[in-house]
Amino acid sequence: MTSRFTGFDGIKLAADVGGDPGDPAVLLLPAFGQTRAAWARAAKALIAAGRYVVTVDLRGHGESDWSPEHRYELGDIVEDVATIVAQMPSRPAVVGAGLGGLAALTAIGEHPGPKPLASALVLVDAAPSMVPEGLGRTSALMTVDAPGFTSVEEAAAVIAEYLPDRHHVDIGEVQRHLRRSDDGRFRWHIDPAYQGFKADSAMRWAAQQRFALAAAALDIPVLFVHGDSSAKIDQSSIDASRELIPYAEFADIEGVGDAIIGDRNDAFDSVILDFLERVVPRPGPRPQSGLEPRLLRDAMGCFATGVTVITTTGLNGEPVGFTANSFASVSLDPPLVLFCVKRESSSGAALRACGSFAVNILHIGQQAISSCFSARTEDRFTDVDWEKWDHGVPILLDAMGNFECLIREIHDGGDHLIVVGLVKRVYFDPARDPLLFLQGKYRRVHVAREDLV
Structure with missing residues (x-):
């Protein structure tokens, strides 16, 4: 079911909602340049496992509103996360990729207290300290479409060029992240005015300090998930995260680089489900009595x-x-x-x-x-x-x-x-x-x- 959440400044954010609101909640946040379609299969697996799942397009992405004032700084996304959580039926486990994960990390870490914003946090291809070159490669990919693409196949070819670790590019998945402009050309499904957390941002150092402070303040279960050949997460990123969050868990998906979602959904889904079943278990149903054959x-x-x-x-x-x-x-x-x-x-x-x-x-x-x-x-x-x-x-x-x-x-x-x-x-x-x-x-x-x- 498609729904609309309200961002902190009144902007409307598109979301897919599924499952029983009485079940443990999960909030899924895409990365910069992604739409909520990237989470479709993971959301389906979580719903089948007895979770209430909300998957949101970040502001300026997908079917969410574009900000009239071009408010796309990190702080705007952080406030959106806090506002979305407040509209959910229960404290969710938040699973965020890239920018969505960093915004979730910041929002949760900056709202400490006896009742944190979230019950657990999963960061996919995201960490307080990341590899600048890898971030730059992703940012370059998401800004290369200024003139637009003539076809979905051309966009897929560009992805293959910028992300050589992707052994296979799913045309259908690429199409879900594109919009057709008035001139008939295809562009990424984001507001062209969106700057996001780009590698060349003058706010990079300040943002990383903000991430570090937020990470050190966390007091909920945390899982880091990344591909073992990721260009954005390296051993120094992992070591820095371990120092900030000593109790955190880490999972690397073998044979995968960036953009785990869509590459190895089976491994990705199983890692998240295993983590959530352990740290935010779903209450079992009341036992049924009797020994009828059907039962x-x-x-x-x-x-x-x-x-x-x-x-x-x-x-x-x-x-x-x-x-x-x-x-x-x-x-x-x-x-x-x-x-x-x-x-x-x-x-x-x-x-x-x-x-x-x-x-x-x-x-x-x-x-x-x-x-x-x-x-x-x-x-x-x-x-x-x-x-x-x-x-x-x-x-x-x-x-x-x-x-x-x-x-x-x-x-x-x-x-x-x-x-x-x-x-x-x-x-x-x-x-x-x-x-x-x-x-x-x-x-x-x-x-x-x-x-x-």
């Missing part, structure tokens, strides 16, 4: 699992398979695994007769296979490539992993049978991303290869 199933659905297809050979030699997420490792010595199958299922009889089975772990691109093997159809293997190994059961090719097993034991499991197998042969491909299942839906997660080292 129990929903509760079990909160446990995220991988997705497998169990395969065996039927009584007439035909391939048999079904989707299962009740798969687990039991023992390494001897190598044992288990899964569960419905007691009344015809697959149970096939398993007993065959005496062997395979567990095929599905990867992120195999949701269709999972759906096929969970549907009521007789031709589940028609569009699937498979082969047989030593014990004659189907092995699905191109899976993330395969376990060929001999049945060791079958136990009573209520309305299910618990099948324990002795693993005889294994294949796996660690370069794949897993297909997940949570709360009745398929989920996907990207596992960065460097995170596995």
Whole structure:
């Protein structure tokens, strides 16, 4: 939902608002030159995690009003932050990138007391002391459009030139930060009179002193997030921040330079969510009583699992398979695994007769296979490539992993049978991303290869 907040001098600031106002609040502030669109995916993730999220365009940016008096100094942004916070239903955790983060840092640090403005602060690509050359590069990029661009593609090419660390420039994301002027040319979605906190500003030294004083006055949880190859945050920036805020946490996102948002949303979102869950936890709902089947199933659905297809050979030699997420490792010595199958299922009889089975772990691109093997159809293997190994059961090719097993034991499991197998042969491909299942839906997660080292 789009809303309008009022800045300290009456200027109207455009905002996206989502979630339940009764949930812990989060205020998202973009960087200089960005619009609130840069936070769209992060906001969606935070709302899904039970947060009330407000994402604001800074004054002179995006759909927020342009200041008639060209009031775009740092102090103006700082006062806007304090004014926005006062209009929110509860003290928010403030997450700010670049200029938005520095303004939040200043506003919170300059309003100390028994009840600070914010419950927590996350600074993205922002610190009390930053690399002048890196700031200059960003400022130059955001002021290069005076004559305008003929197309979105031309603007993307300029970004690639100014920010060579960006391995990929998303045309759609670039377009969200551009406006079409009356002359038909594209320009950044900011007031041309905007000066912001530029690298050549005569107020640079005074501003940094202001940041340092504000940082030293903070008494709330603080997290610094930056790319490990950022041009604006270096080791001296981190060391200075540690000295000012000894208790602060730091997270660097591998393989990312500037403008983390849009480059590695998966890593960025997970870092913020982890921090907020720890320092501003969301109160859990009141426990539901009873053990009705639907309630129990929903509760079990909160446990995220991988997705497998169990395969065996039927009584007439035909391939048999079904989707299962009740798969687990039991023992390494001897190598044992288990899964569960419905007691009344015809697959149970096939398993007993065959005496062997395979567990095929599905990867992120195999949701269709999972759906096929969970549907009521007789031709589940028609569009699937498979082969047989030593014990004659189907092995699905191109899976993330395969376990060929001999049945060791079958136990009573209520309305299910618990099948324990002795693993005889294994294949796996660690370069794949897993297909997940949570709360009745398929989920996907990207596992960065460097995170596995």
